[in-house]
Amino acid sequence: MSVDFAAAVKKIEENLGRVIRGKAEGIRLLMISFLAGGHTLLEDVPGTGKTTLAKSLARSIDGVFRRVQFTPDLLPADITGSTFYNPKEGQFEFREGPVFANVVLADEINRTSPRTQSALLEVMSEKQVSVEGRRRDLPKPFFVIATQNPSDFHGTYPLPEAQLDRFTACVTLGYPDAAHELEILFSQNAAHPFDALAPVLGCQDVIDLQEQVKAVRFDKAVAEYVVKIVEATRADGRLRLGLSPRGSLALFRTAQARARIEGREFVIPEDVRALAVPVLAHRMVLDTKAKYGGLSPKKIVEEILEKVPVPR
Amino acid sequence: MPSAPAPRVFKLPLPAALASIIAFTALSVTGGGYVMLGILALAIHLSYAVPYRLGDDSWSGWMVRLLVFGVVVMANVAEPARERGHGFYDPAYIHAFGQLCAAELTIQCWRARPSGGPGGVMALLLSGLVLLTACNTFEYRYIRWLAGPYVFFAVLAIRAGAARAGASERRLARMPGAWLGTAVVLASIAAGFGMVYSLRAYRGDIYRLVRQLDDTIRGQRQSSGFNDRPSLGGRSSIVRSLARVLRLQGARPGTHLHGLAFETYEHGRWGPAVDLRPAGTRPVTDLNPGAQGTRCRITRLLDGYNYLFVPLNAVGVLPERVQEVEWDPTFLRVSAPAPYTYEVVLPETPDFQGPLCVAPDHAALERCLTVPSSMDHGVRERAAEVTRGQTTALDKVRAIEAYLRSAHTYSLEARPGPGDPVRDFILHEDRAGHCEYFAAAATVLMRCANVPSRYVVGYYAHERHGPGEMIVRQQDAHAWAEAWIEGVGWVTVDATPSDGMPDQTADALPLWRRAWEWMNDTALAIGDWFAERSFVQLGGIAAGIAALAISLLWLRELFARRRKRRAERPDYAHGPEAFAPLAERFNAWLAKAGAPCPAGRTWREHLAELAVPKSDAPRRALDLARVEAFVAEYTRARFGGGTPERLEELLRGLERGA
Numbered sequence: 001m002s003v004d005f006a007a008a009v010k011k012i013e014e015n016l017g018r019v020i021r022g023k024a025e026g027i028r029l030l031m032i033s034f035l036a037g038g039h040t041l042l043e044d045v046p047g048t049g050k051t052t053l054a055k056s057l058a059r060s061i062d063g064v065f066r067r068v069q070f071t072p073d074l075l076p077a078d079i080t081g082s083t084f085y086n087p088k089e090g091q092f093e094f095r096e097g098p099v100f101a102n103v104v105l106a107d108e109i110n111r112t113s114p115r116t117q118s119a120l121l122e123v124m125s126e127k128q129v130s131v132e133g134r135r136r137d138l139p140k141p142f143f144v145i146a147t148q149n150p151s152d153f154h155g156t157y158p159l160p161e162a163q164l165d166r167f168t169a170c171v172t173l174g175y176p177d178a179a180h181e182l183e184i185l186f187s188q189n190a191a192h193p194f195d196a197l198a199p200v201l202g203c204q205d206v207i208d209l210q211e212q213v214k215a216v217r218f219d220k221a222v223a224e225y226v227v228k229i230v231e232a233t234r235a236d237g238r239l240r241l242g243l244s245p246r247g248s249l250a251l252f253r254t255a256q257a258r259a260r261i262e263g264r265e266f267v268i269p270e271d272v273r274a275l276a277v278p279v280l281a282h283r284m285v286l287d288t289k290a291k292y293g294g295l296s297p298k299k300i301v302e303e304i305l306e307k308v309p310v311p312r
Numbered sequence: 313m314p315s316a317p318a319p320r321v322f323k324l325p326l327p328a329a330l331a332s333i334i335a336f337t338a339l340s341v342t343g344g345g346y347v348m349l350g351i352l353a354l355a356i357h358l359s360y361a362v363p364y365r366l367g368d369d370s371w372s373g374w375m376v377r378l379l380v381f382g383v384v385v386m387a388n389v390a391e392p393a394r395e396r397g398h399g400f401y402d403p404a405y406i407h408a409f410g411q412l413c414a415a416e417l418t419i420q421c422w423r424a425r426p427s428g429g430p431g432g433v434m435a436l437l438l439s440g441l442v443l444l445t446a447c448n449t450f451e452y453r454y455i456r457w458l459a460g461p462y463v464f465f466a467v468l469a470i471r472a473g474a475a476r477a478g479a480s481e482r483r484l485a486r487m488p489g490a491w492l493g494t495a496v497v498l499a500s501i502a503a504g505f506g507m508v509y510s511l512r513a514y515r516g517d518i519y520r521l522v523r524q525l526d527d528t529i530r531g532q533r534q535s536s537g538f539n540d541r542p543s544l545g546g547r548s549s550i551v552r553s554l555a556r557v558l559r560l561q562g563a564r565p566g567t568h569l570h571g572l573a574f575e576t577y578e579h580g581r582w583g584p585a586v587d588l589r590p591a592g593t594r595p596v597t598d599l600n601p602g603a604q605g606t607r608c609r610i611t612r613l614l615d616g617y618n619y620l621f622v623p624l625n626a627v628g629v630l631p632e633r634v635q636e637v638e639w640d641p642t643f644l645r646v647s648a649p650a651p652y653t654y655e656v657v658l659p660e661t662p663d664f665q666g667p668l669c670v671a672p673d674h675a676a677l678e679r680c681l682t683v684p685s686s687m688d689h690g691v692r693e694r695a696a697e698v699t700r701g702q703t704t705a706l707d708k709v710r711a712i713e714a715y716l717r718s719a720h721t722y723s724l725e726a727r728p729g730p731g732d733p734v735r736d737f738i739l740h741e742d743r744a745g746h747c748e749y750f751a752a753a754a755t756v757l758m759r760c761a762n763v764p765s766r767y768v769v770g771y772y773a774h775e776r777h778g779p780g781e782m783i784v785r786q787q788d789a790h791a792w793a794e795a796w797i798e799g800v801g802w803v804t805v806d807a808t809p810s811d812g813m814p815d816q817t818a819d820a821l822p823l824w825r826r827a828w829e830w831m832n833d834t835a836l837a838i839g840d841w842f843a844e845r846s847f848v849q850l851g852g853i854a855a856g857i858a859a860l861a862i863s864l865l866w867l868r869e870l871f872a873r874r875r876k877r878r879a880e881r882p883d884y885a886h887g888p889e890a891f892a893p894l895a896e897r898f899n900a901w902l903a904k905a906g907a908p909c910p911a912g913r914t915w916r917e918h919l920a921e922l923a924v925p926k927s928d929a930p931r932r933a934l935d936l937a938r939v940e941a942f943v944a945e946y947t948r949a950r951f952g953g954g955t956p957e958r959l960e961e962l963l964r965g966l967e968r969g970a
Contacts, residue, residue: 217951217952217953219950219951219953221951222951264952265952266948266951266952266953267951268914268947268951269914269951270914270916270917273914273917305912306910306912306913307912308912309911309912310911310912310913310914312891312892312895312899312915312950
């Protein structure tokens, strides 16, 4: 029996809303990325609730949650797991790394070396781990939430493009407004609302929801619209690197998820437009001239959206 | 925090596998089938080495099941020398059931997610069934030694299952301390011995229970048989039950099946039966083998009835297996156990005089004319009265038959008076009686009218059972008379009124009984079908089933692949071309209304912008609600796969309003 999509999404969003106040949009974006089967990069200044959001999502789906604090001395094997010799049994045993979970929080991902960051490449795109020549599948559903702090540059390594491309969406929470901040102060006075969270969905339900997303109708004209947007980024002279087919795929799938969350069985151009910035902008690499000319990928995406004719 | 469930192939916990192998061994030592059980045990072992598993969808599982079960059934039921006739509680069937359980157990080991909870609980239950099946033959020599280890490993398997999640193989090695371990082993062995010996101790009870059940279903073995010296009493001397006695193929409903004949009557009791007289019987292998006519196959289904029930006018009787039949002119007897099939050749004319219609010799004629001494003058007068004006013997017989049918009433319960029951029945027309009374009265009256006659018991076949087939039950037992008429021969005289014939008085068949009989028949039919096939044919059938299963699996795979390919193909459902002119007209209309929509915006975004009044912009005279309704409808139809019919109307409304 399939899970009631609207009710399930509402339950999770309510759960998350109880912990992260006044960030309905960010939560929605996280949900879209999650239900599209992708991974999310939370980019924000410290203290805005990135880690709490990731933890709350993990707890809401009754899945296994693991957190990895990315530090400069972290090694790939610390993430994927490694084999060790068990003297009692007299044989090598594989000890699973923290990625063997349903929700993995990669905290401060840009603090570790590119070598360690690359360990996540296979994990994120293929949802598997290869250690010492043996492939191991990760549990389903598998979802990585990474956080990074954009303001701090000291002792950080910017994420490689290949890594960035593997994040379906980049979500910025931002500071809460005054009213919500006041609410936060009082809500955490006695106990953290996170402690009262209860799981509302099982892992199998999530897989079911993700399957439902794939069934959403995608009109050819809208798909062509996606392709046109992506092509426009590749043709743009201000970009050193346009979008990959992985990017258009992500836009395609997240548009389906958004349509489904909004109660539609079909994608409309608005879905694509609404998701273009969070799904595409972080994948693009600006030309040096454009970078120092005060342009941002977000602006370029918005420009492209204004230029490409919308399918009617 | 629990560790993440790493996807792993199901493997039956080792103790459960060992318990299963022990159960297999037990079954093979009691019932044979080493090859089949050996292959199944090997398959269980292989499941540890091979990572392939049957998919979670039940389809492929069922295909494999069909194949394996088919082979098991063929291997078991197809033994031609099998002792048949027990239905599905036949030892061969019980053994086949054990092997089916073993096969299912093996299939469970090969499933990606076996049914019945964690740690192969289902497999363990099945292994228990296999062991119990092995115990059914009470062959203790080996089982008492196998039961102990079985219990031991079963306990370990339950423990592994209770501890859940993997590593149960290692759990075996990590047994508790030596003392406790020894205690568990000893307790298990004791429990195994206890189980086997208690089964042995209650063997008699178990047999009795099964026998009782069997008797209930098939009818009592001894007491329901025809009496050699039937007496006339309140109730019919033949036990009425729904047990099936005969199966007839090729006979017409309404056939009297002659069983035993009686010539002597004295004080309410017939007999002894003709056949019990020492002289006269002679063994034959068949009566009139070259007889021509319609063949009727009769199968005797019940033991305890050693007579061959045959229509009086049969041309010939051909026993199926060459066996000696004791034959007297009035009866046929065979000592073979049920089911026993014989063929009867039926004549073209109803009055045909076959081997059973031998003309009576002088002594027999005398006996058939003797009016019992208990009949007084009144009876003779009644006979004379009834046959008055009838000249021929046949007319007299028919008159007596008609008289009894019309003047007396039928009742299953008769109330005999203190005198001779037949005399009383004849003289008091208000007395009701059952078929035995009518038959006896007819016999006596015919004798009074000087027509030689005898009293006959047998069955009246009437219950149809499929095309050309009839079933005779114990409740169809019937009594009638036979008269010897010079120039004609023996004729059947049934004086029972039509409302007293077995087809009218038969009890309705309960549904459970019908179902039981169906199951029994099906089991026998399957067994017979297999028994009729040679090993080459069986091999051919097995190969055919395998080929069918493989081709079905292959076809399914093909369809699944095609379906997957279709599902993967993006849903580029073209919006009907009819939308393009509508969009153009709407854009034109917007421009005309002074609010042209840029190409890089959706209409909805554009309208949202229009809804916010700008101080510097001129006020637009747009009915935004109507426009939004159109846009919403258009979007739903265009991208949701709808039709443009309603849009045309809405747009025309907008155009007219502007």
